[in-house]
Amino acid sequence: MIIPVILSGGAGTRLWPASRKGYPKPFLDFDGSGSLLQKTWQRVAQLADSQLPLIITNRDYYFQSREQLKQVSGKADFLLEPVGRNTAPAILAAAHYVNERYGAEAVMLLVAADHLIHDQAAFARSAAAAARLAAQGKLVTFGIKPQFAHTGFGYIQAGDAIAGSEGCHQVTSFHEKPDLAKAERMLAEGGYFWNSGMFCCTAGQMLAEFAEHAAHVSDAVRQCWDVSRADNEHWHMFALDQDSFGKCPDISVDYAVVEKSANVAMVGAGFDWSDIGSWDAVAALGEQALPENVINIDSQDCYFQTGKRVVAAIGLENLVVVDTPDALLISRKDRAQDVKKVVDRLKAEGSMLHEVHNTMYRPWGSYTVLEEAAGYKIKRIEVKPGQSLSLQMHHHRSEHWIVVSGMARVVNGDKEFLLGPNESTYIPAGHVHRLSNPGVIDLAIIEVQSGQYLEEDDIVRFEDHYGRQ
Amino acid sequence: MIIPVILSGGAGTRLWPASRKGYPKPFLDFDGSGSLLQKTWQRVAQLADSQLPLIITNRDYYFQSREQLKQVSGKADFLLEPVGRNTAPAILAAAHYVNERYGAEAVMLLVAADHLIHDQAAFARSAAAAARLAAQGKLVTFGIKPQFAHTGFGYIQAGDAIAGSEGCHQVTSFHEKPDLAKAERMLAEGGYFWNSGMFCCTAGQMLAEFAEHAAHVSDAVRQCWDVSRADNEHWHMFALDQDSFGKCPDISVDYAVVEKSANVAMVGAGFDWSDIGSWDAVAALGEQALPENVINIDSQDCYFQTGKRVVAAIGLENLVVVDTPDALLISRKDRAQDVKKVVDRLKAEGSMLHEVHNTMYRPWGSYTVLEEAAGYKIKRIEVKPGQSLSLQMHHHRSEHWIVVSGMARVVNGDKEFLLGPNESTYIPAGHVHRLSNPGVIDLAIIEVQSGQYLEEDDIVRFEDHYGRQ
Numbered sequence: 001m002i003i004p005v006i007l008s009g010g011a012g013t014r015l016w017p018a019s020r021k022g023y024p025k026p027f028l029d030f031d032g033s034g035s036l037l038q039k040t041w042q043r044v045a046q047l048a049d050s051q052l053p054l055i056i057t058n059r060d061y062y063f064q065s066r067e068q069l070k071q072v073s074g075k076a077d078f079l080l081e082p083v084g085r086n087t088a089p090a091i092l093a094a095a096h097y098v099n100e101r102y103g104a105e106a107v108m109l110l111v112a113a114d115h116l117i118h119d120q121a122a123f124a125r126s127a128a129a130a131a132r133l134a135a136q137g138k139l140v141t142f143g144i145k146p147q148f149a150h151t152g153f154g155y156i157q158a159g160d161a162i163a164g165s166e167g168c169h170q171v172t173s174f175h176e177k178p179d180l181a182k183a184e185r186m187l188a189e190g191g192y193f194w195n196s197g198m199f200c201c202t203a204g205q206m207l208a209e210f211a212e213h214a215a216h217v218s219d220a221v222r223q224c225w226d227v228s229r230a231d232n233e234h235w236h237m238f239a240l241d242q243d244s245f246g247k248c249p250d251i252s253v254d255y256a257v258v259e260k261s262a263n264v265a266m267v268g269a270g271f272d273w274s275d276i277g278s279w280d281a282v283a284a285l286g287e288q289a290l291p292e293n294v295i296n297i298d299s300q301d302c303y304f305q306t307g308k309r310v311v312a313a314i315g316l317e318n319l320v321v322v323d324t325p326d327a328l329l330i331s332r333k334d335r336a337q338d339v340k341k342v343v344d345r346l347k348a349e350g351s352m353l354h355e356v357h358n359t360m361y362r363p364w365g366s367y368t369v370l371e372e373a374a375g376y377k378i379k380r381i382e383v384k385p386g387q388s389l390s391l392q393m394h395h396h397r398s399e400h401w402i403v404v405s406g407m408a409r410v411v412n413g414d415k416e417f418l419l420g421p422n423e424s425t426y427i428p429a430g431h432v433h434r435l436s437n438p439g440v441i442d443l444a445i446i447e448v449q450s451g452q453y454l455e456e457d458d459i460v461r462f463e464d465h466y467g468r469q
Numbered sequence: 470m471i472i473p474v475i476l477s478g479g480a481g482t483r484l485w486p487a488s489r490k491g492y493p494k495p496f497l498d499f500d501g502s503g504s505l506l507q508k509t510w511q512r513v514a515q516l517a518d519s520q521l522p523l524i525i526t527n528r529d530y531y532f533q534s535r536e537q538l539k540q541v542s543g544k545a546d547f548l549l550e551p552v553g554r555n556t557a558p559a560i561l562a563a564a565h566y567v568n569e570r571y572g573a574e575a576v577m578l579l580v581a582a583d584h585l586i587h588d589q590a591a592f593a594r595s596a597a598a599a600a601r602l603a604a605q606g607k608l609v610t611f612g613i614k615p616q617f618a619h620t621g622f623g624y625i626q627a628g629d630a631i632a633g634s635e636g637c638h639q640v641t642s643f644h645e646k647p648d649l650a651k652a653e654r655m656l657a658e659g660g661y662f663w664n665s666g667m668f669c670c671t672a673g674q675m676l677a678e679f680a681e682h683a684a685h686v687s688d689a690v691r692q693c694w695d696v697s698r699a700d701n702e703h704w705h706m707f708a709l710d711q712d713s714f715g716k717c718p719d720i721s722v723d724y725a726v727v728e729k730s731a732n733v734a735m736v737g738a739g740f741d742w743s744d745i746g747s748w749d750a751v752a753a754l755g756e757q758a759l760p761e762n763v764i765n766i767d768s769q770d771c772y773f774q775t776g777k778r779v780v781a782a783i784g785l786e787n788l789v790v791v792d793t794p795d796a797l798l799i800s801r802k803d804r805a806q807d808v809k810k811v812v813d814r815l816k817a818e819g820s821m822l823h824e825v826h827n828t829m830y831r832p833w834g835s836y837t838v839l840e841e842a843a844g845y846k847i848k849r850i851e852v853k854p855g856q857s858l859s860l861q862m863h864h865h866r867s868e869h870w871i872v873v874s875g876m877a878r879v880v881n882g883d884k885e886f887l888l889g890p891n892e893s894t895y896i897p898a899g900h901v902h903r904l905s906n907p908g909v910i911d912l913a914i915i916e917v918q919s920g921q922y923l924e925e926d927d928i929v930r931f932e933d934h935y936g937r938q
Contacts, residue, residue, distance in 0.1 A: 017781070295814050297807050309794075310822055312486070312811040315801035319785075325778075328792060330799060332784035338766050342781040345764050353779055370839050370847065375890065376873040378839065378847065378915060398891050402869050402917045404845040421844065422867050422919035424895060446847060446917050448871045450891035 001051060001106050002131055003203075004044030005094045006076070008037060008057040008065060008113035009084065013354070014278040014339045017327035018305060021355040026113035027064060030282055030305070031289075037065065037113045038072045043120060044111060045074065047127055052077055054097065055113070056090050059239060063363040063466075077235055082242035088210075088217050088256040089224075089248035091199075093240055095206035096225040101235055104204025107134045111198050115275050116285070122271035129165055130200035130267045138265040139209055139258065140200040141171070143193025144273050149183035152277060154195040154254060156266050157186075167268040174259040193266065195254065196273060209263065214256040220248040279303065279320040279329075280336040303333070326358050363466040364389055365442075377454045381435070383408075383443040388436035390464035397451030397458060399427040401435070406443030409436040432462065470520060470575050471600050472672075473513030474563045475545070477506060477526035477534060477582035478553060482823070483747040483808045486796035487774060490824040495582035496533060499751055499774070500758075506534065506582045507541045512589060513580060514543065516596055521546055523566065524582070525559050528708060532832040532935075546704055551711035557679075557686050557725040558693075558717035560668075562709055564675035565694040570704055573673025576603045580667050584744050585754070591740035598634055599669035599736045607734040608678055608727065609669040610640065612662025613742045618652035621746060623664040623723060625735050626655075636737040643728040662735065664723065665742060678732065683725040689717040748772065748789040748798075749805040772802070795827050832935040833858055834911075846923045850904070852877075852912040857905035859933035866920030866927060868896045870904070875912030878905040901931065 012025025019025045026037040034042070044053050052075060057065055059080040069076055079097055081090060091110060098106050109127055117123050130140040143156045154177055159170035174195070178186065186192035201209070210218040224244035232238045249256075258264060274281055283303035290296060291306045299316035306323045313321070320336055322329040331339065346354045359368040364387035370378040383389065383406075391411065401410070402424040410419050411434040412427050418438070419425060427433045429451060437443035461468060481494025488494045495506040503511070513522050521544060526534055528549040538545055548566055550559060560579060567575050578596055586592050599609040612625045623646055628639035643664070647655065655661035670678070679687040693713035701707045718725075727733060743750055752772035759765060760775045768785035775792045782790070789805055791798040800808065815823045828837040833856035839847040852858065852875075860880065870879070871893040879888050880903040881896050887907070888894060896902045898920060906912035930937060 017779075295811050297810050298804070310486075310796045310815075310820070312796070312798045312800070312808070314799070314807050314811070315804035316788075316799060319799075321799065323797060327779045327781070328797065329781045330783070330785060330788075330790065331781070335767070335784035338783050339781070341766050342764050342783070346779075351779070371849065373873075376915070380840065400869070400871050400893050402919075404842075404917070404919060424869050424893070426893060446845070448873070448915050448917075450871075450873060 001102060002047060002049045002127070003051050003098050003102060003106050003108050004047065004053040005091075005098070005108050005110045006037070006040055006044065006053055006055045006113050007087065007090060007110060008055055008061065009087075009090070010114060012114060013343050014337060015276070015282070016339050016343050016354055017324045017329055018322055020353075020357055022360060023064075023357050024061070025276070027068060030276075030285065034072065035068055036116065036276070037068050038074070039116065040111060040113045041069060041074045041076065042072060043117060043123060044109065046120070047109070047124055049131075050109075051102070054079055054094060056081065056094055057113075058082075058084060062237070064361045067361075078237045080237065080239045082240060082245050085245065085248045086250045087197075087253040088214065088251045089221050089245065091253045092206065092210050092217060092221040093225060093245075095203045095210075096221070097235075097238060099203035099207060100229070102203070104202060104207075105135070106203050107131045107200060108203055108206065109198075109200050112275070115196070115198075115273060117271050117273055119271040122269075126167065126267050126270050127200070129168055133162070133165060133168060133265050133267070134200040134202055134205070137202070137205055137263070139205060139261050139263050141258065141264060141266045142196040142198040142200075142269050143169075143266045144196050144269050146187050146192065146194055149180060149187045150194065151178060151180055151183050153177065153275075155183075155186055156193045156195050158191050158193060158266055158268065162265060167270060169266045169268065171264045171266050174254065193268060196269065197275075199253070199258070200267075205263075209257045209261050213260040214251075217249050217251065217256050220244070224248060278336040278339065279322065279331065280333045283320055283333055301333070324357070327353050362389075363387070363468075365437075367447075372454070375450060375452065377449045379447045379449070381445050381447055383435060383437040383445075385437055385440050385442065388465055389434060390468065391432060391434040391462040393432045393460045393462070394429055394451075394458050395460070396429060396453040397449045398429050399433075400448040400450075401425050401427065402446045402448075404444050404446055406437060406441050407439040408443050408445060409438045410434070470571060471516060471518045471596070472520050472567050472571060472575050472577050473516065473522040474560075474567070474577050474579045475506070475509055475513065475522055475524045475582050476556065476559060476579060477524055477530065478556075478559070479583060481583060482812050483806060484745070484751070485808050485812050485823055486793045486798055487791055489822075489826055491829060492533075492826050493530070494745070496537060499745075499754065503541065504537055505585065505745070506537050507543070508585065509580060509582045510538060510543045510545065511541065512586060512592060513578065515589070516578070516593055518600075519578075520571070523548055523563060525550065525563055526582075527551075527553060531706070533830045536830075547706045549706065549708045550714060551709060552715050554714065554717045555719045556666075556722040557683065557720045558690050558714065560722045561675065561679050561686060561690040562694060562697075562714075564672045564679075565690065566704075566707060568672035568676060569698070571672070573671060573676075574604070575672050576600045576669060577672055577675065578667075578669050581744070584665070584667075584742060586740050586742055588740040591738075595636070595736050595739050596669070598637055602631070602634060602637060602734050602736070603669040603671055603674070606671070606674055606732065608674060608730055608732050610727065610733060610735045611665040611667040611669075611738050612638075612735045613665050613738050615656050615661065615663055618649060618656045619663065620647060620649055620652050622646065622744075624652075624655055625662045625664050627660050627662060627735055627737065631734060636739060638735045638737065640733045640735050643723065662737060665738065666744075668722070668727070669736075674732075678726045678730050682729040683720075686718050686720065686725050689713070693717060747805040747808065748791065748800060749802045752789055752802055770802070793826070796822050831858075832856070832937075834906075841923070844919060844921065846918040848916045848918070850914050850916055852904060852906040852914075854906055854909050854911065857934055858903060859937060860901060860903040860931040862901045862929045862931070863898055863920075863927050864929070865898060865922040866918045867898050868902075869917040869919075870894050870896065871915045871917075873913050873915055875906060875910050876908040877912050877914060878907045879903070
């Protein structure tokens with residue numbers, strides 16, 4: 001029995017401005033064929049012997065993740081982190097979850113939600129080989145044959161082949177992210193592999209490895225698990241306790257356990273693999289079909305990700321252009337790593353552009369800021385069928401709501417009524433109000449806020465279907 | 470007596486996406502120090518002996534031009550073309566205007582609204598020299614000493630110096646835009662100047678030159694003038710008759726008259742000059758102070774014109790980046806001429822992006838389309854103090870108006886009322902309505918249109934202060 005465990009975490013800073021904290025890398029779709037999360041789900045869900053995948057993610061991403069799965073008719077269980085604590089606490093919590101639900105012998109196949117693999121058959125073969133080793137009590141890593149002297153990955157030195165398991169090796173040593181000279185040496189010498197960050201191990205063995213090599217992590221996560229277990233009635237959306245999870249050490253599973261264990265093995269991946277760490281990696285995925293709204297006059301070797309606007313490119317070479325409603329990136333491909341410097345600059349300037357997009361996702365749907373100026377703000381609000389915003393009140397702003405599609409149920413002060421397309425209502429400051437979609441198609445309204453203070457924190461919530469305060 | 474005549478015409482195709490038919494090159498401000506039209510007005514208005522400048526422009530640009538002058542506390546008379554007919558009919562109509570108003574001896578100093586000249590003192594000296602020759606009956610051109618073998622200008626071959634007039638020459642010959650080989654020959658040989666498109670001539674002499682060398686233009690413009698004169702009571706906003714102006718030949722003053730006359734002289738310009746024909750010329754104007762919203766990581770020799778969005782530039786060289794709300798241009802500087810190809814492509818695709826911006830200027834103010842989707846359109850409408858939209862009705866759309874600043878007077882069906890900030894009204898399809906600004910500060914409203922057909926041509930005008938139908 002294999003339980004695919006999808007770690008859906010990292011923000012993907014170097015994929016700014018597409019990737020931001022409010023819409024991180026796993027949600028991105030680079031070629032219209034599905035997001036990284038959707039592709040990862042599809043990759044593991046179709047493995048033989050696989051159970052319903054378990055997704056570990058921040059609780060802020062739960063609704064978006066569920067929505068993305070829905071788009072590919074996918075289902076998964078969720079293990080929700082209240083805060084990010086690197087991979088060790090997340091993986092150990094998953095081990096508790098799997099151990100308790102499926103038993104100590106259940107094999108966890110741990111994969112990242114933001115990697116790209118095309119060769120499904122080869123992936124399935126490697127996963128099956130890893131699962132066999134895991135069932136024998138091994139902590140199995142997946143090594144990727146290096147294509148060049150990459151300095152952004154850890155390396156695994158493979159030892160003797162494991163008899164009877166094609167492509168499987170003992171592990172001689174682990175090496176953290178090397179400098180270029182060391183990376184080149186390892187590449188020339190051979191026998192070194194990129195550490196992909198995927199693992200395979202039984203739940204029981206994972207618990208044991210932590211207990212042996214990282215007692216402080218083991219203790220902290222056990223305390224969190226015990227509290228969380230008492231609080232959660234359902235496995236399908238299992239929330240980790242905030243206080244005790246917050247107290248877990250912020251360290252990686254490699255550092256806490258994998259590099260210390262004498263029990264590790266490596267499967268040499270037979271499949272293609274990219275962690276799509278930056279825009280040059282995206283551009284390298286293959287020949288791009290130019291987006292329709294690019295007017296290209298003699299540009300070569302460029303990658304474009306566009307939005308609604310027309311982009312005219314004249315005589316360009318070797319560039320990445322990423323156009324979003326509020327930010328534009330133009331970078332030489334071989335300098336794409338420096339997107340990190342842009343994000344650092346934004347942080348230093350106190351900008352929010354690295355955290356949020358102008359479309360924000362919420363449990364009930366999304367909103368997009370269309371315009372903001374002194375005294376007013378205009379949003380398009382989309383509410384999914386059957387969903388509802390909280391019953392709320394603002395001290396400093398009035399709101400005009402105009403329905404443009406679908407049907408709204410509106411609470412406005414002591415009145416409750418339905419509002420159809422082209423109908424509007426006015427909610428004075430101080431009025432308790434709620435917007436719901438009682439229908440079966442999406443509801444879209446235009447909201448014009450007026451007032452001297454229009455920030456999101458001027459909200460008093462009286463009741464919320466999603467437990468927000 | 471010098472009458473500065475400002476020809477405010479050309480669209481400036483190669484300055485797309487900043488320059489478009491609805492907001493052409495003379496209105497552009499490249500460095501925040503004023504638009505080309507404003508700078509041109511300032512340049513000629515301060516000349517000694519100069520009268521109120523006369524601006525010849527398309528009647529569609531009248532309100533915007535007046536607004537731009539107002540911003541620099543400038544005044545001018547206007548001669549309005551109903552359609553564009555190249556420079557010959559425009560200049561001849563101006564000659565009639567000046568002849569009739571100021572007399573045949575009045576000196577016209579004809580300048581383009583979209584050239585840039587920094588050295589005001591040198592310009593004033595050249596203009597004075599030209600005016601003296603013009604008063605002696607010469608048709609004076611301004612020659613610019615070539616800086617390189619430009620193939621985009623006509624050339625003037627200078628002849629003998631005119632005694633007593635420093636920098637003034639007889640003219641030996643005119644040469645239309647040359648190929649590169651010829652341009653290089655002329656540059657090497659010396660004695661050739663770029664034809665700047667500025668002229669100086671008395672009104673009477675200009676009329677005589679046309680009568681002698683271009684009788685068909687002379688006759689057509691005289692007919693237009695006679696009809697127009699009968700229709701216009703005021704000199705300050707003088708409209709040329711549509712039918713008869715439309716029948717004038719579409720040719721340049723160079724071709725019609727200047728190249729044929731034996732009476733021309735040339736002033737060698739003592740001033741710097743740029744016609745800012747394309748983005749590389751804009752970039753060449755000088756070291757740019759990087760806009761605040763550009764995050765530059767190691768880019769060099771680039772020119773940025775940005776809007777509201779952040780632009781991150783990593784490792785770029787020798788590029789021009791022009792960012793507007795609905796279109797983005799990224800071009801190698803030395804390929805900037807090919808912006809024309811982009812505009813050709815847009816035309817071929819039936820796009821309106823080369824004609825209109827998402828902000829449209831109207832006699833009463835402006836509107837900006839904030840969002841457009843199936844079934845609705847959102848605009849921000851700004852009305853200047855004392856101005857008023859037409860009394861109108863739409864068959865297919867309803868409108869929600871929300872005032873966000875200033876005070877509105879609203880006609881809605883059979884009601885008329887005032888609306889202040891944060892107040893709204895709903896105008897059903899079929900209702901006659903009008904929006905006015907009775908106040909002394911700008912009025913801004915958000916309009917949300919609903920309906921199945923939302924184009925600008927669904928409008929029935931009952932009354933309009935600006936004579937529109």
